[in-house]
């Protein structure tokens with residue numbers, strides 16, 4: 001209940017707010033929206049994250065107050081002194097990143113405000129609704145319960161940005177009339193120029209990012225009769241262009257614009273392995289598929305990290321697809337790899353097969 005969260009926050013003086021590693025718009029917007037509101041209520045608020053805000057969130061008022069966790073004595077003292085520690089937009093100690101254990105082990109009461117599936121159980125107070133469009137929607141409900149006349153323009157703007165980014169600019173299936181009423185309130189409170197806000201978030205890309213997009217689009221592959229689409233970013237691509245993975249944010253959504261595609265996976269190779277971002281629509285759900293690789297998230301948007309290079313990660317994830325997706329019957333056959341025009345192995349698969357054979361030879365020779 002938001003009322004019980006309100007009383008926990010009202011009774012606190014020192015409050016730490018944190019969110020997930022590699023934070024997105026909802027993470028930063030929810031954190032700042034809540035934090036600025038609490039500051040207006042006279043609370044001492046510390047924003048403590050494992051990673052910096054993405055470049056297109058740096059302009060939000062309050063973003064310069066966000067501290068990056070470094071385990072310093074000063075930060076440990078703040079954590080010790082916190083009456084309440086609030087976690088927004090994530091529900092596991094692991095997803096909090098470096099700061100996670102310090103938050104969980106801090107003596108203050110832990111509050112979670114979140115909309116992801118399968119929350120961990122170490123929180124003392126929970127405000128969780130899986131069907132919420134964003135963590136920010138839940139933050140707004142707390143503020144509404146408390147006193148929305150204290151919501152500043154800057155806090156309203158942060159919450160608006162959070163909802164806008166987590167709903168694909170108000171178009172995902174969890175957008176309701178009620179959410180639009182919330183958004184209308186935020187526009188009024190923030191006196192927002194919505195077109196300008198959109199531009200700050202989505203129209204600040206570098207030419208490099210668009211160059212990267214052109215390369216990434218060329219890796220597009222259709223699987224299972226076109227019901228699933230994938231794209232991949234190799235480390236080489238990032239190095240060649242000099243772009244960061246943050247600039248590839250949202251690329252996966254291009255796949256979902258294809259009529260036949262019900263699920264899409266974007267693979268991003270890093271030094272330690274490959275990140276898979278899952279997206280889906282209609283009756284396809286991807287969170288269990290992602291969870292089978294140690295990840296998690298929402299029904300229609302989830303992620304996982306595999307300790308494999310790009311090619312192996314693609315192969316493993318796509319081989320598991322029939323277990324988790326309601327693929328049309330005729331699509332499951334043919335030991336189900338990428339659609340190949342002529343039924344022959346494509347270069348990539350041929351290379352993979354070759355590497356397997358080499359590996360077998362190696363084992364035989366031992």
Ligand SMILES: [Mn+2]
Nearest residue numbers: 026089134135
């Ligand atoms: Mn979110």
